[in-house]
Amino acid sequence: MSRSIIISVGAAALLLALVAWRFNGSSSSPEIAIAPKSQPPPAAPLCPWREPENDLKQFFPNATRYERETRILSGQRLELAEQLGRIPTGDENALHVYRVYDGQTPLGVVLTRRVKGAYGAIELVLAVNADGTVRGLRLQRLREPAPIADALQNPDWLHSFAGKRAADSWKLGQDIPEVAADARASAGAVVEGVRSLLILLATTGQTHDPIVTHHH
């Protein structure tokens, strides 16, 4: 008799524990500390640097060599979200940084990025001075129709990025010259792509995460 009571009590306790565990498990997870201020752009596969020799001649004529570093930024997602104003995309967990040298003297870095144009991907090559300001910008590949492609590849428009920093204001039409209405979406993607790259680059200066280096 006493054995059956003990078994019944034990079974009831086990059942209660199970119910309590299920109830706890189904409770909502804690919210993300920083809510997104805007939707992140879609994650893109890492963008290759297609013409390093030509780009070095254009942006860093004195360069003698470059090194590729891969910086892991997954530990900085909260800081990145705060500066970008959105949740970082998956591909923003890492950044390929091409460090350019004249002998042993660092001249700056080159960064690449694929952004979403109105008619297909646009690939950016961004040259940045050692002080973190933009040195130059080239669109290494795009598939926009002629009027949009012409607007985006206009040398004056591309040159307007020179000297800008991550922390600057980046409003299209104010800080960066306005473009024709049909090119605005793609131009906006380019502006946001450049700003994001500069923020990611600035963040690599604060991280102690592993670096993988390749010499060229």
Place this chain on the structure above:
Amino acid sequence: MSILRLAFQNLVHRPLRNILTVIGLAVAIAVLVCLSAFGHGYQRALGAELDRMGLQMMLVPLGCPYDAAARVLKGRPLENSLPESALEAARRDPAVAIAAPLLMVALPRPDAGRADMWVGLDETALALKPWWRVSAGEKWFSNDDSVILGCDAAEIELRSPGELFFSPETGRKFRVAGVLERSGTSDDSLFFVPLRTAQQMFNQSNRLTAIAIRLRDPALLHEASVRLQRIPGAQVVTLTEMMGTFLNLVGMVRTLLFSIALVAITVSVLGVFNTLLTAVVERTNELAVMRAIGASRWQIVGLITTEALLLTGAGGIAGVLLALAAGHGIENLVKSFVPLAPDGTMMSPTAPILFQSVLAGVVVGVLAGLYPAWRAGRLQPAEALKAE
């Protein structure tokens, strides 16, 4: 005491030697099971893969037929083309159930370090590609200016259904109708458009790269092939011919691997022979006493043969278990040797394969035990005891 129990006890009294013999035999049987199961599974998987393609033959322009078929299957363009009249002729053939035209054009993009691969299709392609699945959007074109993107193409171009897409070389604008699920085939990196659109884009009106054909009955392959071969400017490549080429290559690999299995089995059989012969020599006194107290010659032969049977039976069962446990690893190893590895598992250990492998091990093991058994049966009790 029965012979079976006595044989079992004799084996148990020398555990290390017998366990090593069983392990050797088990490895050999496992190799044999894996190779047999792999050969059977590979042929089945390759057949299923070609079946999944949904076609039995291709009409390609005159030239090297295997090169042409391989180019089309791998999503590369051909250098010449077929007239569209070949499609009408193929569709008129009574044996042809579906004839699906393809126009494939590669647009080199030196700035991107790659080529855009455009493929024009008509609705018949859907019947040949029942496995086509979209991860987003529609499965077919909503109008002439729709494009369906392979998953890699969509990922690189950052496109989703409903968005615009542009071909700079031809000046044609599209709206993305759908994005395909990853298939692991060349489809993943292609841009699919309606056939007429592709013909207009590339000034190839009434021209085709290839025609994929499914027959009403695969048994009609030969006669259909002979008729279709007569279409001007076209030649036929049957998938059976391609499959035969692959299977020949696989057959060569299998022969090589079976040679290895044969060596393993020979070594393990010599192990059984050595174990039993040593046991007979060591137990001369014991066997002589058995004979002296009335055991017949055939009972002694039966005892040693039973020991051989137990050893090889244990080795066979252990080999089957080993094959089932390690089959996946061995499959990966063998796959690295074969020229075309179909998707999915190819290790297919059926009951007959398992039974035949164990039986082969037991038969050769028992044969290896015959000489020790015969030698034990010939013992003369008086001479054996005197020698001791």
